[in-house]
Amino acid sequence: MITPSPATPQDLEAFWMPFTANRQFKAAPRLLERAEGMHYWTPDGRQVLDGVAGLWCVNAGHGRREITEAVSRQIGKLDFAPTFQMGHPIAFEFANRLIRHTPGDLDHVFFTNSGSESVDTALKIAIAYHRARGEGTRQRLIGREKGYHGVGFGGISVGGMVNNRKSFGSLLTGVDHLPHTLDLSRNAFSKGLPEWGTHLADDLERIVQLHDASTIAAVIVEPLSGSAGVVLPPRDYLKRLREICDRHGILLIFDEVITGFGRLGQPFGAQFFDVLPDIMTTAKGLTNGAIPMGAVFVRKQVYDAFMSAPEGAIELFHGYTYSGHPVACAAGIATQRIYEEEGLLTRAGELAPYWQEAAHSLKGLPHVIDIRNLGLIAGIELEPVAGKPGSRAFGVFRTAFERGLLIRVTGDIIALSPPLIIEKAQIDQIFGTLADILRN
């Protein structure tokens, strides 16, 4: 337990914390006060190695001066301007800069403020796209078990994490789910992509037979699911999904909120897996987490379908007050410049073999029942304590924090996704600390 320091707020009650056991946290808070590079510092001055890039977002490391300065300059010049029937130069500049790295013709950008908004935007675009083309019956959305697509009603409807869905009523109608791809009995301790399970994509054919292709607008999947505990696609699974979508005129949406911006060693998961989606959602690494922002990329044909609306008509009745916020755009441009100059969009690929071996060195330690990895992501699954699911991993999380390492846990799975600037010695520190905790 951390002893509150003078910098610890006296009253923690007012802030209803997200995805947090509020009463437990407030009884023994874990606070982060400052950050730089690969580290956080607690109010009492302890250094904590960031094993999760904040929350999968600080890809270029913390406290990047270039981003701070760009934000400060922009807020002084233009703090806000609307993008409804008006525009400001930096939003166009940012969009043009972003499409340098997107695959294929994913070259139109719709700005949002978060991953959840990106997902809901993508789902709406998919349904409206079919309507604009005269196929308005295509309204069904297909997600996947264990999928995480944020917390909007669209996102939790296509998502497949039970706790995120069960308290919120009947959700969107017309949604179906593919099976998830996690199978420890066949794929445990696979290094990189699992070999077994490509055929799970064929379940989409079953869903098409059930509902008829004429009712299905889109399939949405994460190329690699992070929040559900690092669930990898079996080899060629995503290619198979693409083929089936093509066969039936169904749009394929990749939710790249965590795989976007270099996490797998390519700018996007789409390039890593060599599969071109029709729509791609992003957020997090877009601005290095410094200012909230999301972006949805659509292929030319999707954008063009809307552009045949009558001259002068608004083509898509959708948008946010802060779509293309000038200060977020400034943060984003500075972020992308760092990624390019420091080679961070591909650096994960160079470190991946070292990362993989370090992660798999935990095999054989007590309670470790699986290790999964790809790019600079790893998942370590622990055997649950009988009757207390999640408690074992949460114990590791708390001890790791006390020992100066920030990790993330979901259920009994430890998820790791450090800033892409990580050095090998820090990789050793992450897995060395975890090995020590697990051993004891």
Ligand SMILES: Cc1ncc(COP(=O)(O)O)c(C=O)c1O
């Ligand atoms: C794949 C995916 N989609 C969407 C989201 C939601 O993003 P946000 O929390 O910014 O709304 C996340 C967040 O972790 C995510 O991992």
